Amino acid sequence: MRLLIIGGTKFLGRHLAAMALEAGHEVALLHRGRTGAELFPAARHLLADRDDTAAMQAVLAGAGPWDAVIDTSAYVPRQVRTLAGMLAGRTRHYQLVSTISVYVDAPRDTTPEEAALRTLADETIEEVSGQTYGALKALCERAARQGFAGTGTAVLVGRPGLIVGPFDPTERFTWWVRRFARAAAGEPVLVPGDPAAPVQFIDARDLAAWMLAQATAGTPGTFNLTGPAQRLTMGACLEAMRGALGAGARLTWAPQAFLLQQGVTPWTELPLWVPDDDAGMMRIDIGRALRAGLALRPLPQTLLDTWAWARENPPAAPGATGIDPEREVALLRLADATPSP
Ligand SMILES: NC(=O)c1ccc[n+]([C@@H]2O[C@H](COP(=O)([O-])OP(=O)(O)OC[C@H]3O[C@@H](n4cnc5c(N)ncnc54)[C@H](OP(=O)(O)O)[C@@H]3O)[C@@H](O)[C@H]2O)c1
Structure with missing residues (x-):
């Protein structure tokens, strides 16, 4: 598979890139060159700030097409809209790393993918904070579905819970x-x-393995992604x-x-x-992902x-x-x- 990761040098993306290369995929990493620039010499590094449209156009013009694009670094919908415009017709599959923080607070029973999502009164806000993070990711999801609609690209939205394991920069686990x-x-x-x-939490390596399998298969849909199974x-x-x-x-x-x-x-x-x-953040229903092969160590x-x-x-x-x-x-x-x- 020809795979483009938007990001790929820090934590989840780093595991994804390592696994994809290990599996023999042809991997390109688009990032600014600030984090882990020395990593993965076997990958092609496309250096651009995704917020710089001209720089993005320049690096993407000379690369692709791809079988799959995995976007680990989108936080505001404008970033997804811009990327979708540039990738239209150039990838079979687009996978957005969203979050379980998209859900409206406090469902006490398990939360399925159809549960209500957070909203923003002003959808032009781009300041990412504890208050806006979840709603902005929900808008990123919408931008992905709209941006790739009718282009032939299958969109998968993954909503991880707390991601843990080696290389975690947050220290939360x-x-x-x-x-x-x-x-x-x-x-x-x-x-x-x-x-x-x-x-609930998920080992970054289990998450990466599942994401890569879906990218290979070109799976569409929306999936809660946390663990454990029981x-x-x-x-x-x-x-x-x-x-x-x-x-x-x-x-x-x-x-x-x-x-x-x-x-x-x-x-x-x-x-x-x-x-x-x-x-509710610890009562997320992962039945759909388990049925789609999510394996948790x-x-x-x-x-x-x-x-x-x-x-x-x-x-x-x-x-x-x-x-x-x-x-x-x-x-x-x-x-x-x-x-x-
Ligand atoms: N950690 C959790 O518990 C958790 C839970 C739920 C969801 N998530 C989501 O999971 C994702 C995981 O992120 P990660 O840090 O593990 O991914 P990662 O792909 O390992 O690291 C982030 C990448 O994005 C690049 N990047 C950042 N800003 C950029 C920009 N403006 N333009 C181009 N590249 C840029 C960084 O490289 P450069 O610095 O070189 O640009 C780096 O390669 C995030 O979307 C997060 O919201 C995380």
Whole structure:
């Protein structure tokens, strides 16, 4: 297959590029040359800023056509519209990496692909923030479907949940891996919320393998893409981390009300923890993707591979994700002294 990845040098795209080359596909990577420019000498590197229309036209004019284009780096609909205009008639398949954040908050039961999407009152906004990210991705999805309509290109919209594993720049899962790996014997580890709360995430390599298979097949459609296949609770997830990485650690559960009262930020200070209002983010229905062949590796494999990578790669932005160790100790003391309701 002749594959163009818009991006491809950081995390998910990096796994995609590595797998595609390994499988013998002919790979081109379009990026600015700022991230991982030294990677993948076997790929063709098309250097352009996707926000620079003239530069995009120049690099795309001398390349293609493609069997598939996978777009990992679209955040505003204008980027998708512009790209669709340039690729019309030049690819059989276009795959947009969207997100489960497109869904309107707080569905308490499982969320299928048809659930309501976020909207923006002003669709011209291009500032990407926690407030606009999901709605902008929903607009990117619409721009992809409209932009390629009638061109013969099959559009696949993939909506990943939290993506984890080696090369993750966000530390949201890796922080826990590091936390358990450094726990001394008998050390209490502050763990958040309700042990029975469901938790979902997907190993970037499982996601990349599935995306590549769909690109090869030219599959159209919209798919939620997270894991695991069976319900995983926060308790089971953190116990698996303890078992794989920090056998001596003692899980010390702090209830949501206590943590919120102490001003602990969900998702950032204690990653994977979402408060009840956002519980829908961890109840995404992945039946459609499973039926379309999504295969998810066992959690211990993701944990051990993430740790093997993390021990060689310190956090890019230390302190940006995960609770400060001194604050954790202070909270553990306070939690001990606070009677349960
Ligand atoms: N991480 C998660 O948990 C999560 C969850 C759900 C969805 N997602 C989505 O998954 C995608 C994954 O991103 P990733 O970082 O892993 O992908 P990636 O393809 O590994 O990295 C991003 C790529 O985009 C390129 N890029 C960025 N801005 C560009 C621009 N203006 N013009 C041209 N190239 C540009 C970067 O290279 P240069 O810097 O060299 O340009 C880099 O190659 C994103 O769309 C994100 O919204 C992520």
